[in-house]
Amino acid sequence: MAKFAPYQGTLERSWHYAYRLICAAIFLFLITPILIIIPLSFNAQPYFTFTPDMLSFNADGYSLRWYQDFFTSSTWMNSIKNSFIIAIASTILATTLGTLAALGLSRAHMPARLLIMSILISPMIVPLIISGAAMFFFYSSVNLTGTYTGVILAHTALGTPFVVITVTATLVGFDYRLVRAAQSLGATPQTTFFKVILPLIAPGVISGALFAFITSFDEVVIVLFVAGSGQRTIPLEMWSGIREQISPTILAVATMLISISIVLLVTLEMLRRRNERIRGVTPG
Template identity: 75%
Template sequence: MAIPIYAGKLERTWYYSYRVICTLIFLFLILPILIIIPLSFNVQPYFTFTPEMMSLDPAGYSLRWYEEFFASEVWMKSIKNSFSVAIASTILATTLGTLAALGLSRPEMPYRALIMSILISPMIVPLIISAAGMFFFYSSVNLAGSFLGLILAHTALGIPFVVITVTATLSGFDYSLTRAAASLGASPRTVFFKIMLPLVTPGVISGALFAFITSFDEVVVAIFIAGPEQRTIPLQMWGGIREQISPTILAVATILVAISIMLLTVLELLRRRSEKQRGLTPG
């Protein structure tokens, strides 16, 4: 993409204006997320930069919204709920999803296309319809307003991501490795745990991360299924934004951005690792 020395004036103009356009689009993507970080330290309950903040006066900044967040029983409880529901549904979705992906990627699997589209349907069906359907279902089995109900509902929503990422990893899997291991005398069990699992682990972990973030960020189904005891962070934010948006929400948002940066880093490291394992080291 570097501009050649012999480029004419027109080409140069185009080259630089193209760079400017791209920069603007990248700014559109990233600025809105970054802008709430300084705003969450605003000492005033406003959602804009005060003159003190603009002049970088320390008096314009404070941690009061973070203090409010950490002191609030409701928010603390919702953090606990969010993590426990997300972790439980991630474990369920990852276990079930990985098993299914292993089955689906076997060449002998019957009705593969049909089963695949059933398994990924929670990703396709509009959330409001899923939420309404699950609301009626979990009410009829007395699980609405319970942790188990919310966990199972989030599991269903996270499963497509696990199935897709793990089958994608397996589609590039070299089955001659398992045959080689078997011919060298390894039992099917050993082959699975020593050969197969280590190679698909990056796919499983990234599927698990997707399942985690799906549940951690989910609000529509939670609106319908969660009772007052199961309020999660997104549900709490949803209520907060609708009623009276308080700067505490910006503090929460900043913390959530930090969490997503962490997840992104883990995912990036995994990607590099799996590329290295497959001999596709980035240049």
């Protein structure tokens, strides 16, 4: 039961509950489409809806056949491999480049800061279809279409803005006296970076890396334009699966992707709390 102030009338009190109800409905709208996929992926029939067997909780209504389908399909296995190769490589590149740039951008004497920042963030703002078309023209003129290098470079460009933003945000509260202290104690710039700066900005770097990873892992438009048949990723397989011969295997894949995003979400939440603790802000 909510506590009401004495001056709040009946109308206001009932509005309070109505408001909670509206919010619940919106949350339902946000989350149902994701949760509904999970039970449906265990459907024993090739349908996209709950069969009577499933609704009566009959064990025959459920099966793992779509998961089996997924794990025995060489196309899907290949796409997993491609997705991870591309996502991991572009995450490493994006995190390195992005962290360096963020360190530069956060220094007090950075010239033309806003201009450079706007340029570095632009891959996030430009609609993917335009980036995809543009990269297709350019990468085919330098023979990078249909190669891992091409897709990895394209995804690196897409991922860097996230790293720049998260690391810059972490550096806002950074105490540069620590750097000077390390240097006055005789640390080389490398030692200072790895022993002093990096541990302190690690939460920002890691969450930036996670953003870069998921951006690449989930990206399909650029892959559609730049990749060849050798670089088909999971989202691309899902895309053509939905367009051509939609089978419940897609729901099994979707369920596994949802579990990956839950893992990422939990990691990020833990990082956020750690970051707040370091800065002395106690999470409530």
